[in-house]
Amino acid sequence: xxxxxxxxxxxxxxxxxxxxxxxxxxxxxxxxxxxxxxxxxxxxxxxxxxxxxxxxxxxxxxxxxxxxxxxxxxxxxxxxxxxxxxxxxxxxxxxxxxxxxxxxxxxxxxxxxxxxxxxxxxxxxxxxxxxxxxxx
Amino acid sequence: xxxxxxxxxxxxxxxxxxxxxxxxxxxxxxxxxxxxxxxxxxxxxxxxxxxxxxxxxxxxxxxxxxxxxxxxxxxxxxxxxxxxxxxxxxxxxxxxxxxxxxxxxxxxxxxxxxxxxxxxxxxxxxxxxxxxxxxxxxxxxxxxxxxxxxxxxxxxxxxxxxxxxxxxxxxxxxxxxxxxxxxxxxxxxxxxxxxxxxxxxxxxxxxxxxxxxxxxxxxxxxxxxxxxxxxxxxxxxxxxxxx
Numbered sequence: 398x399x400x401x402x403x404x405x406x407x408x409x410x411x412x413x414x415x416x417x418x419x420x421x422x423x424x425x426x427x428x429x430x431x432x433x434x435x436x437x438x439x440x441x442x443x444x445x446x447x448x449x450x451x452x453x454x455x456x457x458x459x460x461x462x463x464x465x466x467x468x469x470x471x472x473x474x475x476x477x478x479x480x481x482x483x484x485x486x487x488x489x490x491x492x493x494x495x496x497x498x499x500x501x502x503x504x505x506x507x508x509x510x511x512x513x514x515x516x517x518x519x520x521x522x523x524x525x526x527x528x529x530x531x532x533x
Numbered sequence: 534x535x536x537x538x539x540x541x542x543x544x545x546x547x548x549x550x551x552x553x554x555x556x557x558x559x560x561x562x563x564x565x566x567x568x569x570x571x572x573x574x575x576x577x578x579x580x581x582x583x584x585x586x587x588x589x590x591x592x593x594x595x596x597x598x599x600x601x602x603x604x605x606x607x608x609x610x611x612x613x614x615x616x617x618x619x620x621x622x623x624x625x626x627x628x629x630x631x632x633x634x635x636x637x638x639x640x641x642x643x644x645x646x647x648x649x650x651x652x653x654x655x656x657x658x659x660x661x662x663x664x665x666x667x668x669x670x671x672x673x674x675x676x677x678x679x680x681x682x683x684x685x686x687x688x689x690x691x692x693x694x695x696x697x698x699x700x701x702x703x704x705x706x707x708x709x710x711x712x713x714x715x716x717x718x719x720x721x722x723x724x725x726x727x728x729x730x731x732x733x734x735x736x737x738x739x740x741x742x743x744x745x746x747x748x749x750x751x752x753x754x755x756x757x758x759x760x761x762x763x764x765x766x767x768x769x770x771x772x773x774x775x776x
Contacts, residue, residue, distance in 0.1 A: 413699075522581050522731040
């Protein structure tokens with residue numbers, strides 16, 4: 398390869414190296430701030446002021462859902478720690494026990510007072526009749 | 534032999550005539566593959582055990598997202614080819630691909646929003662995957678207007694290629710965003726290393742729709758690069774004969 402082209406390749410590699418390292422430094426310093434939600438364990442470790450709106454993500458604990466009029470209460474867990482959530486409103490169709498959920502709300506006296514409840518689904522897709530077979 | 538072939542193909546004239554020769558085949562095969570895959574996916578695939586029928590938008594969303602990222606990768610490769618070997622055709626390709634990349638990213642964002650309403654319960658959240666895809670969309674728009682802001686084509690091509698290479702950092706970030714951070718978006722169902730976590734009855738039409746959509750977008754890229762050649766080489770005598 399002739400020397401001019403070689404030089405051009407090196408300068409491209411340099412530019413790539415610099416942009417990759419620049420972006421990685423930014424992402425590294427932002428790291429946990431880019432997380433979309435806290436898990437219950439993370440939330441309990443941090444000191445979060447009660448007037449700050451936060452997002453909590455995890456699974457809805459089996460048998461924890463209680464409904465009273467329009468109010469719904471359930472436990473979000475990451476299978477290490479769990480937190481009770483109280484919400485007044487309509488939950489998405491995909492909301493159910495033992496499935497993923499993201500809650501936006503305020504953290505006060507070890508409970509979440511939710512303003513919004515979102516359902517999170519995983520990357521598994523299958524027909525309904527295979528559901529039982531895969532579980533066993 | 535190979536060198537000679539590449540040299541010939543890199544001439545805009547040969548490229549244009551080759552495109553004309555094969556365009557119709559590519560177009561009809563892709564239309565056939567895409568239509569039959571989405572028909573299969575929409576009508577003959579069982580519904581999902583969690584999401585019911587709403588998962589079927591996957592046959593638009595996944596191809597569009599996948600191809601929006603692939604097009605950027607193609608732009609980056611063309612940029613390198615242009616900067617190192619000064620192949621003019623590569624420069625034409627870079628600017629020909631940009632608006633099509635913007636379009637597919639837009640389709641990915643819109644179809645994702647539509648999918649989000651019945652499943653997540655929201656159409657927009659600032660999670661890492663969605664935000665990095667929005668950045669990709671804005672980058673495409675920025676690159677197009679950047680190129681348009683020059684009156685000197687050669688200068689525009691060179692600077693654009695450098696910018697494309699710098700921006701390529703975003704592609705692996707989009708890809709890995711669901712693994713590096715907690716996101717509302719689920720992680721990838723189809724990966725190179727693991728068995729797909731999507732049932733074969735849904736997977737095959739999905740692969741078909743990705744291939745079909747890829748072919749259709751390729752047709753757009755071919756047409757758009759033909760346009761670029763006609764605009765940029767308009768002073769050449771063979772263009773006058775051709776038109």
